Amino acid sequence: MQNQEEINRLKNIVQNLLDEAKKQGASAAEAGLSQENGLSVSARLGDVETIEHHCGQGLGITVYFDQRKGTASTTDLSPESIKETVSAACSIARYTSEDSYAGLPEEERLATEFPDLDLNHPWNLSVNDAIALAIECEDAGRSYDAEISNSEGASVNTHQGIHVMGNSLGFIQGYISTRHSLSCSVLAQRGDSMQRDYWYSVSRNALDLEAAAEIGKKAAARTLRRLGGRSLSTRQCPVLYSAEIASSLLASFIGAISGGNLYRKSSFLLDALDSQVFPEFIRIYEQPHLKGALGSAAYDGEGVATTSRDIVSDGILRGYVLSTYSARKLGMHTTGNAGGVRNLTIDSGALDYQGMLKELGTGLLVTELMGQGVNMVTGDYSRGAAGFWVENGEIQYPVEEITIAGNLKDMLKNIIAVGNDIDYRGNVRTGSILVERMSIAGE
Amino acid sequence: MELLNLARQAILIPAGIQDGDIEKIMSRLLSSPVDAADIYFQSSHSESWVMEGGIIKEGSHSIEQGAGVRAVSGEKTGFAYSDRIELSVLLEAANNVKAIVRQGQDAQVGLVKAAGWPMYYPVINPLKSLADQQKIDLLRHVESETRKLDARIEEVIVSLSGSHESILVANQDGSLAADVRPLVRMNVTVIVEENGHREQGSMGGGGRSDYGYFIDQGRALEYGKEAVRQALVNLEAEEAPAGNMTVVLGPGWPGILLHEAIGHGLEGDFNRKGTSAFSGRVGERVASSLCTVVDDGTLPGRRGSLSIDDEGTPTEKTVLIENGILKGYMQDKLNARLMGVKSTGNGRRESYASLPMPRMTNTYMLPGSHNPEEIIKSVKKGLYAKNFAGGQVDITSGKFVFSASEAYLIENGKITRAVKGATLIGNGPDVLTKVSMVGTDLELDSGVGTCGKEGQSVPVGVGQPTMKIDGLTVGGTSV
Numbered sequence: 075m076q077n078q079e080e081i082n083r084l085k086n087i088v089q090n091l092l093d094e095a096k097k098q099g100a101s102a103a104e105a106g107l108s109q110e111n112g113l114s115v116s117a118r119l120g121d122v123e124t125i126e127h128h129c130g131q132g133l134g135i136t137v138y139f140d141q142r143k144g145t146a147s148t149t150d151l152s153p154e155s156i157k158e159t160v161s162a163a164c165s166i167a168r169y170t171s172e173d174s175y176a177g178l179p180e181e182e183r184l185a186t187e188f189p190d191l192d193l194n195h196p197w198n199l200s201v202n203d204a205i206a207l208a209i210e211c212e213d214a215g216r217s218y219d220a221e222i223s224n225s226e227g228a229s230v231n232t233h234q235g236i237h238v239m240g241n242s243l244g245f246i247q248g249y250i251s252t253r254h255s256l257s258c259s260v261l262a263q264r265g266d267s268m269q270r271d272y273w274y275s276v277s278r279n280a281l282d283l284e285a286a287a288e289i290g291k292k293a294a295a296r297t298l299r300r301l302g303g304r305s306l307s308t309r310q311c312p313v314l315y316s317a318e319i320a321s322s323l324l325a326s327f328i329g330a331i332s333g334g335n336l337y338r339k340s341s342f343l344l345d346a347l348d349s350q351v352f353p354e355f356i357r358i359y360e361q362p363h364l365k366g367a368l369g370s371a372a373y374d375g376e377g378v379a380t381t382s383r384d385i386v387s388d389g390i391l392r393g394y395v396l397s398t399y400s401a402r403k404l405g406m407h408t409t410g411n412a413g414g415v416r417n418l419t420i421d422s423g424a425l426d427y428q429g430m431l432k433e434l435g436t437g438l439l440v441t442e443l444m445g446q447g448v449n450m451v452t453g454d455y456s457r458g459a460a461g462f463w464v465e466n467g468e469i470q471y472p473v474e475e476i477t478i479a480g481n482l483k484d485m486l487k488n489i490i491a492v493g494n495d496i497d498y499r500g501n502v503r504t505g506s507i508l509v510e511r512m513s514i515a516g517e
Numbered sequence: 518m519e520l521l522n523l524a525r526q527a528i529l530i531p532a533g534i535q536d537g538d539i540e541k542i543m544s545r546l547l548s549s550p551v552d553a554a555d556i557y558f559q560s561s562h563s564e565s566w567v568m569e570g571g572i573i574k575e576g577s578h579s580i581e582q583g584a585g586v587r588a589v590s591g592e593k594t595g596f597a598y599s600d601r602i603e604l605s606v607l608l609e610a611a612n613n614v615k616a617i618v619r620q621g622q623d624a625q626v627g628l629v630k631a632a633g634w635p636m637y638y639p640v641i642n643p644l645k646s647l648a649d650q651q652k653i654d655l656l657r658h659v660e661s662e663t664r665k666l667d668a669r670i671e672e673v674i675v676s677l678s679g680s681h682e683s684i685l686v687a688n689q690d691g692s693l694a695a696d697v698r699p700l701v702r703m704n705v706t707v708i709v710e711e712n713g714h715r716e717q718g719s720m721g722g723g724g725r726s727d728y729g730y731f732i733d734q735g736r737a738l739e740y741g742k743e744a745v746r747q748a749l750v751n752l753e754a755e756e757a758p759a760g761n762m763t764v765v766l767g768p769g770w771p772g773i774l775l776h777e778a779i780g781h782g783l784e785g786d787f788n789r790k791g792t793s794a795f796s797g798r799v800g801e802r803v804a805s806s807l808c809t810v811v812d813d814g815t816l817p818g819r820r821g822s823l824s825i826d827d828e829g830t831p832t833e834k835t836v837l838i839e840n841g842i843l844k845g846y847m848q849d850k851l852n853a854r855l856m857g858v859k860s861t862g863n864g865r866r867e868s869y870a871s872l873p874m875p876r877m878t879n880t881y882m883l884p885g886s887h888n889p890e891e892i893i894k895s896v897k898k899g900l901y902a903k904n905f906a907g908g909q910v911d912i913t914s915g916k917f918v919f920s921a922s923e924a925y926l927i928e929n930g931k932i933t934r935a936v937k938g939a940t941l942i943g944n945g946p947d948v949l950t951k952v953s954m955v956g957t958d959l960e961l962d963s964g965v966g967t968c969g970k971e972g973q974s975v976p977v978g979v980g981q982p983t984m985k986i987d988g989l990t991v992g993g994t995s996v
Binding site: 118121122123124125126127128129130131132143144145146147148149150151155158159162163165166167168169170171172173201224226261267268269270300303305308309310338339340444445446447449451452454456457458460474475476477478479480481513514515516517 | 569572575581716760870918
C-alpha cells in the first residue's frame with residue numbers, strides 16, 4: 075500500500091515533467107524517474123570494514139519538437155530544478171537537426187498488460203546482521219585451507235529501487251524491484267606467487283541467495299585451484315568457456331545484432347537475418363516475463379511491451395534486437411529491446427560440467443577473460459585469459475598469461491556443445507560453451 | 518579565497534547551507550571518537566552533443582549534485598550520501614555513519630580555510646565558453662572536413678562534451694577546501710569501406726580547459742585526420758602474429774601499459790592490505806634501470822590533473838619507480854595514515870555518492886636516451902604497437918592486458934606490414950625489467966583516458982617515450 079503511494083507520488087512528478095514540456099512547446103516527451111535506497115556492508119579479516127548507506131534519485135527527460143530531440147537529466151528533484159531541466163532539454167532541441175526517424179514509439183506497441191513479475195522482496199536486514207553475515211562468509215573462505223593467506227573481504231548488499239516512466243501518449247507506469255547480493259574474495263599464496271578469485275550470489279529475493287559459508291568456500295576453492303598457474307606454448311586447440319564467462323560470448327553476439335550497430339553498419343553480422351549464424355542445434359531466446367528473475371520487465375525503456383521470442387532457432391537468426399529508433403532506421407518494427415535483451419537464454423544440451431570436459435577432451439578450459447579485445451565491426455576477437463589445461467577430459471594444471479583469439483563469426487558457427495551447468499546469476503543464462511578451435515598465444 | 522566562494526555559490530548558497538551548518542554536521546560526526554571525517558559537496562553540470570549521419574543527432578544536459586558524509590575509525594569506514602543538500606538530511610547521514618564507532622562525547626568544530634595551493638587549470642565554465650550555435654558549427658565543420666578526406670569514408674561521428682564541476686570538502690580539523698574543475702572532450706570516429714570490407718578508426722582529445730582548446734592549433738580537424746588514417750591502415754591490416762616476441766610501443770597513449778602493469782599495483786589500498794603483486798617491495802628493483810615512472814597531478818590543464826584531490830589534499834608529482842627501483846605508492850588519507858606515510862594527493866572519488874580511494878592522475882615514464890628510429894632498427898623481428906584501445910589488470914597475480922588498435926610488424930629493423938589489433942598480455946612486476954631501450958620522445962596522451970576501479974570512473978592521463986620490451990605475449994591468430 076505504502077509502495078503504491080510512493081509510486082503514485084513519483085508518477086505525479088513524471089506527469090508534471092511531461093506537462094511542463096508541453097507547456098514549453100514540446101510536441102512530444104518521454105520521462106523517467108528512479109529512486110534507490112540501499113545498504114552495503116563489507117567485512118575484512120574478521121571485522122567490519124565499510125558501512126555504506128545509499129540513497130539516490132535521478133530523473134531524465136527527452137523532448138521532441140516535431141522531429142528534433144533534446145535530452146536532460148538531474149539528481150535534484152526540487153520544482154525549480156525540474157523546470158530548469160525541462161528548459162534545458164527544450165533549449166537543446168532548438169539546435170539538434172530534424173531526424174525523420176526520431177520520436178516516441180507507435181502507440182499500439184506500448185505495453186498494456188502489467189503482470190506482477192515478483193521483483194520486490196525487501197530484505198529487512200539490520201546493519202549488525204549484515205556485518206555478521208559478511209563475517210560468516212569471509213570466515214568460511216579464510217579458514218578453508220592453510221594456503222588461503224589474505225582476503226579482500228566479503229560484502230553484503232541490499233537495494234530497493236522505484237522506477238517510473240511515462241510519455242505524452244498517456245503511458246505512465248511504475249514498479250518496485252529489489253536486488254540483493256553476497257560476495258567474497260580471498261587470496262592464496264604459494265612461494266612468491268599470489269592468486270585471487272571470488273564468488274558471489276545475487277537475487278531479487280534474499281531467501282534465494284546461496285548460503286554465506288558456501289560463497290566463502292567457493293571463493294577459496296576457486297582461488298586455490300589457480301595456484302601454480304603457468305603459460306602455454308602458442309598453439310591452436312578447442313576452448314571450453316566455463317558457464318560463468320560464457321555469457322560474454324552471447325553478449326558479443328547480441329551486440330552484433332543490436333539496432334545501433336546494424337544501422338551504423340558496424341557489425342560483423344550485417345544482413346545475417348534468416349541465415350545460419352550458429353550450428354543447427356542452437357536456440358537462443360528471451361524470457362522477459364519470468365517471475366522473480368533479474369532481467370524481467372513488462373515493458374522496455376520506451377514503454378514498449380516486451381515479448382518472449384526466439385532470437386535464434388535451428389541456428390538461424392530469426393530477429394534483431396531493436397529499439398523504436400533503430401528499427402525505423404532499418405525499416406523494421408521495434409522488438410521491445412530499448413535497454414537490451416531480457417533473461418536471454420540458450421538451450422542446453424545433455425552434458426553437465428564433467429561431460430563438457432570430456433567433450434573438450436584435450437584443450438583449454440577458460441574461467442577468466444581480461445580486457446575488451448572484441449572488434450564489433452569485423453568480429454576479430456583477442457582477449458587475455460586464464461583457466462586450465464585439460465587432457466582427456468581431466469584438468470591437468472592452471473594456465474595464465476595467455477590470450478585466446480579468433481573471429482566471432484567462426485566461433486559462433488563452430489560451437490560444438492552447450493552444457494547444462496547453467497549460471498542463473500545474470501541477465502544471460504547459459505551453461506558452459508565449447509568452441510571447436512581458437513588460437514592460443516603464450517610463452 | 519576566490520575558489521571557496523565560487524564553490525559556496527555553486528553548491529551551498531542555492532541549497533541554503535551556511536558554514537555554521539557544516540560545523541553542525543561535522544560536530545555530529547566527531548561526537549564519536551573517529552580518526553577522520555569529511556563532508557564532500559559536489560555540483561556538476563555537464564553536456565554532450567553528437568553529430569552522426571550528417572545531422573546533429575543528440576544533445577543532452579545533466580545536473581548532478583549532492584553530498585557525501587564519511588567517518589573513519591582505524592580501518593573502518595561509515596559512509597552515507599544524499600542528492601538532497603539539506604541540513605536535516607545531512608545530520609541524519611552523520612548519525613548513520615558515526616555508528617561505525619561507539620558513542621563518545623559531543624565535539625565542537627570551527628571551520629577554517631585550508632592553506633593555499635597552486636592551481637593547475639583556470640577557473641572557467643567550459644559549457645559557456647561557446648554559444649550553443651558555435652558548438653554545433655564546430656561539430657558540422659569537423660564532420661564535413663573529415664568526410665572530404667577520403668572517398669572510402671562511409672560514416673563520420675563527432676562528439677563534443679564538457680563538464681563544469683564544483684567541489685567543497687570539509688575535514689575533521691575544520692579545514693575547508695574547494696575546487697572548480699573544467700573538463701572538455703571531443704572525439705571523431707570514422708567507418709570506412711572498401712570492397713565490402715569495413716573498418717573503423719577513432720581519435721579524440723581534451724583536458725581541463727574550455728572548448729577553445731579544440732579550435733586552437735586546429736586540434737579538432739587533426740582528430741578527424743587521425744581517425745581516417747587509422748581506419749585506412751586497418752583496411753590493409755593482415756592477421757596479427759601470435760606468441761612471445763619483442764614489442765616496441767610508440768610514444769604517448771601506449772603508456773596505458775604503465776597504468777595497467779604498474780600503476781594499479783602501486784595504489785596504496787592494495788599495498789596496505791598486502792593484496793598487490795608489488796606489496797612490501799619498496800626499495801626493490803621492479804624495472805630495468807632505464808625506467809623512471811611518475812604519477813603527476815600537477816601538469817597544467819591535463820585531463821588527469823587536479824589542483825586538490827577529493828579529500829582536499831594538493832596533488833603532487835610522485836615518483837613511483839626511479840631508475841628501476843620501487844620508490845613508493847600512491848596514497849589517499851586513510852591508507853596513508855594506516856601505513857604511516859603522508860597522502861600523495863591521490864584520494865579520488867567518482868562523485869559524492871562513492872567513497873574516495875587511491876587513484877592515479879597522469880602516469881608516465883620519463884624520457885631515455887635512445888633515438889626512436891634507432892630503437893626500431895635494433896629489432897630483427899617483432900611488433901610495433903602505436904595505438905591502444907584499453908586494458909585491465911589483476912593486481913594480485915600481476916597479470917595485465919592491453920589491446921592494440923593499430924600495430925605493425927617489424928622485420929629486419931624496419932616497420933613493414935600493418936596487422937590487426939590484438940591483445941597483449943604480460944606480468945606487471947616482470948614487464949618493465951625487460952625494457953631494454955627507452956626513447957627521447959616522451960609524449961603524453963591526447964586527453965582521452967578514463968580509469969575504472971571498483972565501479973568508479975575517473976579521468977586520467979598516461980604517457981611514455983618509445984619503449985622496447987624484450988618479450989611480451991601478443992594475442993594474434995597467425996600461429
